[in-house]
Amino acid sequence: MSVDIPGSTGWRDDMRKHLIEKRQALPVATRKEADALLAHRLEELLTEVSGRTISIYWPFRGEPDLRAFARGCRDRGATIALPLVVRKAAPLEFREWREEDQLERGVWNIPVPPQSAPLAQPDIVIAPVVGVDAQSFRLGYGGGFFDRSLAALRDAKTAIAIGVGYEMQRMETIHPHHFDIPMDHVLLAKA
Numbered sequence: 001m002s003v004d005i006p007g008s009t010g011w012r013d014d015m016r017k018h019l020i021e022k023r024q025a026l027p028v029a030t031r032k033e034a035d036a037l038l039a040h041r042l043e044e045l046l047t048e049v050s051g052r053t054i055s056i057y058w059p060f061r062g063e064p065d066l067r068a069f070a071r072g073c074r075d076r077g078a079t080i081a082l083p084l085v086v087r088k089a090a091p092l093e094f095r096e097w098r099e100e101d102q103l104e105r106g107v108w109n110i111p112v113p114p115q116s117a118p119l120a121q122p123d124i125v126i127a128p129v130v131g132v133d134a135q136s137f138r139l140g141y142g143g144g145f146f147d148r149s150l151a152a153l154r155d156a157k158t159a160i161a162i163g164v165g166y167e168m169q170r171m172e173t174i175h176p177h178h179f180d181i182p183m184d185h186v187l188l189a190k191a
Contacts, residue, residue: 011175015139019131019169024062026166026191031062034189038164039069041187045162046124050077055094055122057083058103058111063128064164064189071099081120083149084112091149094120122159125150127183129165131174136182138163139174150181160184166191 026034046054054073059065070080083092085107095113097103106112127146131139140146153159163183167190174180 012139012142015171015174016130016142019139020061022168023130023166026062030191031064031166034166034191035064035066037189038064038187039066039072041189042066042069042126042162042164043072045185045187046073049073052123053079053081053094053096053120054124054126055081055083055120056126057128059128060108060110064166066126066164067099074098079120081122082111082113083125083145085143085145089144089148091152092145094122096120122153125153125159125161127161127163129163129169129186131169131171132163132165132183132186132188133171133173133176135173135176136163136184136186137174137176137180138183138186139171144179147179147181151179154181162187164188 054070056066056070057063074080080097081094082097083094086093095117097113097117101113101117103111104114127138129138130141138146150161161183163186165188167188170188
């Protein structure tokens, strides 16, 4: 039984479940239109990508699919990386990814680059949101992987974070904890 105290683990779990179900219920065609709009907004925000490393993610459970955006960035001289979980309660590892690469199955069966792929230090981290609030705090899946990663990248002063999702994922507040890291930018598309 979950506890209905805002910001509690039970409350966050309930919100995650509700928002993921809503996102997965969106028709594929609706998501594709919204994904194209998100890609366009990202292109407007990230006008100069040549020589930069951009971390995207492999779409999972109805998340926006930005692989075509990544292809365009690569064509303009960017290096693309995918995040992967290396162990519980640790920052993500980022590895370079090209479409022709043979991927492996990572945590939750999400495709990830193989261990032989070069490690990458992203300049830009694009993170999917389960929910996001007015202060740009992101509600994720609850493992803290992106927050730990962003904290490490910010300590090194190397990366900006962009949260992406759909308007229906907007929340008044996620009731952030001391370890939650706000996004530098949030882009939401109507879906």
